[in-house]
Amino acid sequence: MPCQLQGQLVRITHNLLRDMGGNFPLECLQENVFVAFPATAFASSGAPQLSSSGAKAIYETLKNIDILFEADDPPTQWDQQKLENFQNIVYRQIEESKCMMGSVDTSDYLIRTEGLNTYFGNIAAVLKEKNFSYC
Template sequence: FQSNNTQQVTGVEKAIYQTLQNIGTLFENDGVPDQWNAQKLDDFLNIIYRQIEDSKCVMNKSEATQDFTSRDDALKAYFDIISTDVKEKGFSYCAWEIMRKEILHTLKFILTQNSDIML
């Protein structure tokens, strides 16, 4: 999620968009813990989906995106690991909590590192 120069900003924007897409995908199954506050989860997912919808045009940008492929591959691997862990642990509450903390950590990192280019 970091860029070394202004030419990599589009790659970062696309990586952020793909991250939001991947987060939305993680919550598409029905295994969400009953212990979670349903309203807070719904609010969170609405924000994620709204951000995805509002920023989908970023994927049409073509300038300086040569670094996006490597970013996209890293994101796919990262989210595959998270998804696999939750599945392997039988969608347990503990597994979902670990995933939740990973997502929060990722979103906080994006916000702190990219507040100047946020979509």
């Protein structure tokens, strides 16, 4: 098997994440917290092929997502089957793409991962502050 992320699994994971919680609950608007996503983490040169540092950034994102979803019990309002599928596919993608992490051949990799680590650290802090509530 070639050492790369499977685009179809990335899309499925994205769709499951988008769909498993449903629409944002109106009763939670007061508690909505904005955490800016580090756009530089996935910046590209416009080439049709994903750069190795871009693929590694996706790998790091998947690892951080896995950690977030291990942290506590997810809201019971979420579609549990979609959540389970999501977690299984994230885990599969992490396992299948570990080989990408062997060598860092691009200078922008550290900038990408620093932004991602800060982003996911901020999300984890907000979730902890809110006691992992549904909102």
